[in-house]
Amino acid sequence: DSDAEKMRQRESWITIQRSHAIANAIPVLSCNRVGFEADSSGAMPGIRFWGSSFVCGAQGEMLAEAGTQTEEILYADINHHRTKEVRDIWPFLRDRRIEYYSDLMKRYCD
Incomplete structure (x- = not known):
């Protein structure tokens, strides 16, 4: 992949992890490896x-x-009081319309 593509992939990974925090109103800890790892099969450099x-x-x-x-x-300080505040002021999950979720499980909607 090009350097630009690698950067887009990295930014997408960060964005989706942060969106999990927002959607669920909970802190998220996201871990990723760093550095170069050689391909043990030799099929590619690594x-x-x-x-x-x-x-x-x-x-x-x-x-x-x-x-x-x-x-x-x-190291990060996670403020549990702030997490509760966020859930109270922005009740993202409370306002779901789960009665409409069944169509998401279908291949196509009638």
Whole structure:
């Protein structure tokens, strides 16, 4: 993949992880390997992992971020009171319309 494609993939991974935090109103800790790992089969040189592990709060706000080049240990304070506040002020799950979910399980809707 091109460098631009790799960057898009990294950004997409970060975005989807943060969206899980937002949709569920809960902090998310996302871990990813970092560095180069050779292909033991020899079929290709190997793969470079982009790192970028992070901790985000209940609204997807970044609380701690690791880099893209070296292993790191992240520390973050997670405010449980803030998580409850977010759930109270933005009740995303409460407002679901689950009565309409059954169509999502069908190959096509009648």
